[in-house]
Amino acid sequence: MTGTLTPELESVVARAAAAAPAFAATSPEERARAIVAVADALEDAKAHLVEIGMRETGLTEARLSGEVTRTAVQLRLFADTLVDGGYLDARIDYADSDFALGVRPDIRRTHLPLGPVINFSASNFPFAFSVMGGDSASILAAGCPLIVKAHSGHPELSDATAEVAAAALAGAGMPEGTFQLIHGREAGVEVLKDPRIKAGAFTGSIAVGRLLADIAASRPAPIPFYGELGSVNPVFVTAAAIAERAGEIASGYLTSVAGSAGQLCTKPGFVFVPAGSELPDAVAAAHAAGELPEHRLLDPRIARSFAERRDAILAAQGVRAVIPGGVRFDDAGQGWATPTVVAVSLDDFRVGKEALVEEAFGPLSILVEVPEGTDLAALMPEFYEGNLTGTLHLSAEEATGETANAAELQALVSAIAAQVGRVLFNGWSTGVAVTPAQQHGGPWPATTNDASTSVGTSAIKRFLRPVAYQNAPDAFLPAALRDANPAGVPQAIAPAGESKSWGARWR
């Protein structure tokens, strides 16, 4: 159909396209069983998969083992979600001869799967944002054939995961072509351009995400592209919070920065603290109390890039090391890091903004010391574009909303909310709960599409589109829209006769 695909890729895309009607026609229960079978199979293969993952990524056994569990849990959550059917937002407007604009026909609306989707997997979550990660789980739950582009950082693990998943899906009777794995960025780009592909998902860098988003938007028929890109996750800590629990904040911070060698899109990159506060000393003390082990970075490219960013930050005017940390390279070219925390005054942050504000992907974070009387809410738009998260640490008294600075804190919360997808209080942004209300997204460049989430049950909505049926005979309606509601999904019903009073309450 396109003439640009290699024979191998052509057959991958053709298989996905051929599978689309059959996969869309599977019942919710059938898809749920298939997805749970994948989850169970991944947990059965955990020891084998984690061993490959440790070798390919340098992440620890504990981290990877927990990530397999997380991956299985989120697959199972999507199995329940897709059968529950609330995400279909099924609506039924009965025919209404008394409608305000003349006779209204019977109109019923549900959501249908988009068709084949390509998912570009991430380097830093070799399970949870990779071959059978959250994006893949929501794509399959939605009923869309899935093509995963493996990340070059863990090709062997990708193949091994794909083998487990493909067997489970086939065993559960899913159509051939429901799930396929490809390797190579160029192959991914060519598939993304193919007219049979109806959406893309991605987790990775701003540069690559932008490249792919531009390709998706400039196709003859543009498609949605859901990229989760970069974030520096600003944090604000009040003087009262530090007075109340400096040690607890310092150790939580250090754990959040150091975990997974800081290679997380939710790592707290900047912490605004009152100038002269004891928090920098508390961070140094927390570090001295229990030295953090050296951790391998994911791959040599990431390590070199982190080392460069770290050097640039340490060289900026007024930057002082609170915890020096470091990066060393072994004979194989792999980089090994210990956490670095630096401090800088707000004035020097302004001077060095260009060098300091860009994401440093690795275990480094910056304390910004802010003079009393600074308008904290104004710092968000001054320094940042969109972010995945923003955090505020308050004292117990401030949390009541009744302290003298309450209005200032409210303004800060509003300013944070205006630029992020998740606002945290008295916690740390790493560790994203997989749960119905989760929002993992945010304004550009945190994501390419801030109306969506890549974690939590709403993630399924990215791969569906609404379709209305007007005056459809029952026999030709999707199950979710039938009067008898055989699928048992939530149906929002608009009765006849209500339209004549629309708006009347507001006169």
Added chain:
Amino acid sequence: MTGTLTPELESVVARAAAAAPAFAATSPEERARAIVAVADALEDAKAHLVEIGMRETGLTEARLSGEVTRTAVQLRLFADTLVDGGYLDARIDYADSDFALGVRPDIRRTHLPLGPVINFSASNFPFAFSVMGGDSASILAAGCPLIVKAHSGHPELSDATAEVAAAALAGAGMPEGTFQLIHGREAGVEVLKDPRIKAGAFTGSIAVGRLLADIAASRPAPIPFYGELGSVNPVFVTAAAIAERAGEIASGYLTSVAGSAGQLCTKPGFVFVPAGSELPDAVAAAHAAGELPEHRLLDPRIARSFAERRDAILAAQGVRAVIPGGVRFDDAGQGWATPTVVAVSLDDFRVGKEALVEEAFGPLSILVEVPEGTDLAALMPEFYEGNLTGTLHLSAEEATGETANAAELQALVSAIAAQVGRVLFNGWSTGVAVTPAQQHGGPWPATTNDASTSVGTSAIKRFLRPVAYQNAPDAFLPAALRDANPAGVPQAIAPAGESKSWGARWR
């Protein structure tokens, strides 16, 4: 901030940006009162506005008067919708010490307005898709400051409507800058590029819609762009339906094609009928029974373009006139049309596809005569990209789903649904009910974003984005997420302890 705006446009955008926090902070009830005040004021000014509209657009008094009513009704519907709050999709996940992946924090998710939005209004609905049309209603309901780019086809009406609306909004206490009107395509483009603008809406041609969508996607910070573009709305009529009610189908069809001089994005452009059926004769007979009046086309450019498309279609191989119709131009250059209906065999449709399949914006429609045994479902992807609607006319017996051709009809319904936003049965696609389950959208090029609708209550979702609050003290939560639920909105609550059984039913 950008350096590219004229001083006048700079002040328009600056006012919208300045209004954003204050407008977002208005209560739902305050916004509802303001929107209902606009609806009431438009109806009070109806006679004056309709008079301007008739002169500028050539549409009839009955049509424009009905359109003012529709516009007022949809504003009032959005007033109720925004107070109801279901569109906020408020979710509360209580903290869960027994969560499958370790302790889950308290997470609560709602939707916040995007910020200033520009809406490019349409030529063919000078009220309902124009200054205070459906897009504007949903933008204001969402709490986003609105800049409308007036359509060049009705500038005076746009100014008059804006004056009425601005006075009503100011009278209801909305912030200065909540609503502004600008003129000129170049001005619209410059505003769309401004970083303070957070989304765009548009109703119009594929060419202009694509241009604007590409601008929105290629900004340094891309924004969502909701364009409703072109559609030819294929219709399929079975032999049994024709045998049952040829006359009724013919007259309904003719009314749908002729209404508003066919200048509707939902006009049925193609009707597939069995070769040798009596429907063409029935259409000619319906036409002969009551001559349709000549109707002025919206503007000389549209009229010239329609005349060219009509000539090309009539010149294509095998095309015969069922109703010849015509276009004439008056001394002022305005075009006046009577409806044209042509018929062509499926074979000749294939030969002339390039000339025939493109939208003819005006009162013209094509009957395609299909040999017995043709796979109807395959015609959708063979001839069409995305469409707003697709229609099937069945006999009463076929509607039971128990006739010999039921599987074939099911396949056709699935094929239609795969390419449209609304599937109709035994009706006509013009006349789009403004109601909760409505879906006015469809895959490219029907729209730039087929996950959304521009008619119906879901339209408000286009101008909101989700934000989650983690462990937020009650005092810092939006009203929709508080335990006491002072706003009285639907809240979906995930209790603690449920995660350990996720997926267990599907083993």
